[in-house]
Amino acid sequence: MSSLLTVAMPKGRIFQEAVELLRQAGYPLPPEFEDSRKLIIEIEEAGMRFILAKPMDVPTYVEHGVADVGIAGKDVMLEEERDVYEVLDLKISDCYLAVAGLAELKEHSVAPKIATKYPNVAAQYFREQGEQVEIIKLNGSIELAPLIGLADRIVDIVSTGRTLKENGLVELEKIREITSRIIVNPASYRMKAAVIDELVERLSKVVESKEEIR
Numbered sequence: 001m002s003s004l005l006t007v008a009m010p011k012g013r014i015f016q017e018a019v020e021l022l023r024q025a026g027y028p029l030p031p032e033f034e035d036s037r038k039l040i041i042e043i044e045e046a047g048m049r050f051i052l053a054k055p056m057d058v059p060t061y062v063e064h065g066v067a068d069v070g071i072a073g074k075d076v077m078l079e080e081e082r083d084v085y086e087v088l089d090l091k092i093s094d095c096y097l098a099v100a101g102l103a104e105l106k107e108h109s110v111a112p113k114i115a116t117k118y119p120n121v122a123a124q125y126f127r128e129q130g131e132q133v134e135i136i137k138l139n140g141s142i143e144l145a146p147l148i149g150l151a152d153r154i155v156d157i158v159s160t161g162r163t164l165k166e167n168g169l170v171e172l173e174k175i176r177e178i179t180s181r182i183i184v185n186p187a188s189y190r191m192k193a194a195v196i197d198e199l200v201e202r203l204s205k206v207v208e209s210k211e212e213i214r
């Protein structure tokens with residue numbers, strides 16, 4: 001077993017904020033880290049091996065133990081329901097999940113159609129609301145669905161609200177706030193407790209100090 005801690009990092013939106021947080025926590029990630037196209041990057045000085053994954057796949061790597069630790073959005077955690085520990089809210093990449101639709105809703109069906117990248121989250125939400133719906137899974141451009149008649153409403157991430165606005169959609173209900181989390185493989189937590197605890201402690205201090213400034 002390698003002595004390096006394997007960390008599953010989400011490519012895309014969360015990546016840069018996560019890298020900055022790790023640097024602030026004292027892990028020396030070189031400037032080349034951001035520019036690389038490599039998917040596995042070992043940084044001995046930080047004691048870490050990073051694997052760069054699609055955000056939605058991070059909990060899969062961690063659950064299977066090929067990564068000890070990962071960084072994942074709460075949206076992904078809710079959708080994937082993986083058997084991992086969620087140990088720290090990093091309070092980065094904040095956004096929220098919401099239901100949206102056309103300003104003038106024209107729903108006639110018994111089970112309105114809901115387009116989303118988050119079928120499990122959406123199904124649970126409408127079940128809790130006691131509303132019967134039909135979920136249509138899409139992989140992106142979710143806002144398109146009500147515009148062309150594929151769905152009546154959508155469940156999607158909102159950040160600035162710009163995508164909804166520019167497509168003539170309105171937010172109907174907020175489902176929940178989303179931030180990124182540190183997740184840990186349960187077996188790794190037993191075998192690498194000291195190094196994982198140190199990572200979590202160092203990151204918590206950075207998160208707390210940022211909270212105080214806000």
Ligand SMILES: Nc1ncnc2c1ncn2[C@@H]1O[C@H](COP(=O)(O)OP(=O)(O)OP(=O)(O)O)[C@@H](O)[C@H]1O
Binds near residue numbers: 054095158179
């Ligand atoms: N405006 C936003 N839209 C989507 N996700 C956001 C937004 N703001 C923060 N996030 C967070 O970023 C994560 C998604 O990151 P990103 O958009 O890079 O991945 P992705 O959806 O897999 O991208 P793509 O499929 O477009 O490559 C989400 O899980 C969420 O926690």
Ligand SMILES: O=P(O)(O)OC[C@H]1O[C@H](OP(=O)(O)OP(=O)(O)O)[C@H](O)[C@@H]1O
Binds near residue numbers: 141157160
């Ligand atoms: O409120 P905003 O700041 O406009 O951000 C929200 C939009 O960003 C995300 O899409 P993304 O850019 O990831 O594209 P996608 O359609 O490929 O998922 C999300 O699915 C929304 O469409």
